[in-house]
Amino acid sequence: MVPNTLTIAEAHEQLKSKKISSAELVQACIDRIEKMDGTLNAVVCRNFERALEEAKKIDTKGEFTHPLTGIPYLTKDVFCEKGVPATACSNVLRRKDYVPAFDSTTTKRLKAAGALSLGKTNTDEFTMGASTETSCYGVTRCPWDTKRVAGGSSGGSAAATAADECLFALGTDTGGSIRQPANFCGCTGLRVTYGRTSRYGVMSMASSLDTIGPICKSIEDIAIVLETIAGRDPLDATTSDVPVPNYRQALSGGMKSMKLGMPKEYFIKGMHRDTEAAVRDTTKVFESAGATVEEISLPHTEYAVPTYYIICPSEVSSNMARYDGIRYGHTTGDAKDLIDYYHKVRTEGFGNEVKRRIMIGTYALSAGYYDAYYRQAQKVRTLIKRDFDEAFKRVDAIIAPVSPTPAFTVGAHENDPVAMYLEDVFSVSQAMAGIPALSVPCGFSKEDLPIGLQIMGPQWQEERILKIAYAYEQATKWHERKPKL
Amino acid sequence: MANLSNDDVRHIAKLARLHLREEEVEKFSKELTSILQYVEKLQTVDTKGVEPTAQVTGLANVFRKDEVQESDATAADLLSCSPLPIIEKQIQTPSAHGS
Secondary structure (H helix, E strand, O other): OOHHHOOHHHHHHHHHOOOOOHHHHHHHHHHHHHHHHHHHOOEEEEOHHHHHHHHHHHHHHOOOOOOOOOOEEEEEOOEOEOOEOOOOOOHHHHOOOOOOOOOOHHHHHHHHHOOEEEEEEOOOHHHOOOOOOOOOOOOOEEOOEEEEEOOOOOHHHHHHHHOOOOOEEEEEEOOOOOHHHHHHHOOEEEEOOOOOEOOOOEOOOOOOOOEEEEEEOOHHHHHHHHHHHEOOEOOEOOOOOOOOOOHHHHHOOOOOOOEEEEEHHHOOOOOOHHHHHHHHHHHHHHHHOOOEEEEEOOOOHHHHHHHHHHHHHHHHHHHHHHOOOOOOOOOOOOOOOHHHHHHHHHHHHOOHHHHHHHHHHHHHHOOOOOHHHHHHHHHHHHHHHHHHHHHHHHOOEEEEEOOOOOOOEOOOOOOOHHHHHHHHOOOOHHHHHOOOEEEEEEEEOOOOOEEEEEEEOOOOOHHHHHHHHHHHHHHHOHHHOOOOO | OOOOOHHHHHHHHHHOOOOOOHHHHHHHHHHHHHHHHHHHHHHHOOOOOOOOOOOOOOOOOOOOOOOOOOOOOOHHHHHOOOOOOEEOOEEOOOOOOOO
């Protein structure tokens, strides 16, 4: 087996038994990137030499106690790694290479475990989008059909993982940005409970919704990465000290007498027939594993996207204020004064989607409109959260589609921001409620495009949804199918 | 129905420190209006007596000791990220009062 196609768990066994070396593993990923990435455009910054150097050191030492030691991965280009350019795929940082002077907590924890960063992956500009089409480096293509998008915003991370350019990748999920591209590319991706992983050193988009999580080739791998990166961080005051369990241990044990709910609001007019069929079909697998599936209702689902597109841009308009061309980023030579300088730096640096969100947010937060927009959205957020609280009194977990269709074609939503926002219709409610949710492969459409199943659990119950996803994955093996590239 | 005029868009852009060309004003007023009309739906939800949710962790008043701690980044590292001239450990910006 080619080493870069292995899962983390498989590669770890081979490293431990010295069947392969970490340097061979890293080199196999590098070769794959060099061969495939001209087509996919998933990797925007290559840090190969450093990864190879570190791999050789690890091989010399020969100790593979942590399952991530010697394992190569890629990071979405919004994470800071000391000495490696970070651009958020935006001209506001790219034009004068921003090179962070510190590590994000997540990449620091991975480094301490011996994982090796190969570089950075493509994303929508500052993670604002559902297709990576707003990236200043251009779109990432779906490995299953390169006329289509890989999804977004963590499209580069999902495409790279699906195409075996790395063993796993990091992403961020604010309103679906891990789950939707994982779903489009046939990977598994986890949005954690808000506060489960540290946001320190990751560029903020919407601070009350942003989460950091893994995109992997199997549920076991998700568990391995999660237990390495989760837990309280003094540098992010929104992280919780709820204990981090041994997620791998929680995987086995099956689903006997578990109750699953399928929300009727997640099957809507206009959704792809094959998506609906594949998701509904999962019921049989769960029932034969001893679980029950019942229809439930999350009545405020239809308000989730409008709520999100007030709260998110409002927080965006505040977070993007820091890109003023003074401490870092793009600069301009001919400003007549400071105000003019701000205008020029930001106008030249930001792309259209970022400008749209900044302006919507500025409007929604401005005097006279705050109560009607932002405050009303926060109240509806409460109602959306309550829907989940009520549902979890009846069922252990909720199963649903991740998005209404498989990967769409490049350019399909050009010039129609609202159509692009509707891509998030099944993935923003979980963010509002702050609950964990994952995407696991559950079938393929007639066009041979991956379809994902979304599994949601109560706050801090990553263990439970991983256990359910593992039982499903082991019963179906959809995750083992690879794109023909 | 929310409807943003070109002047509204120029005003918002100014608050957000963005220059818009005339054709962009047209384009954004159409797009922003369509977004606002879409989110208008929220006005129909009865939220009487509902508390707003600002965050979902349940954490409140997270304190730390007020102690000096070592960081990965030095002051010099951070200053070197600036695209502007550095003079005596300070960043020289364009004048706030014009030149």
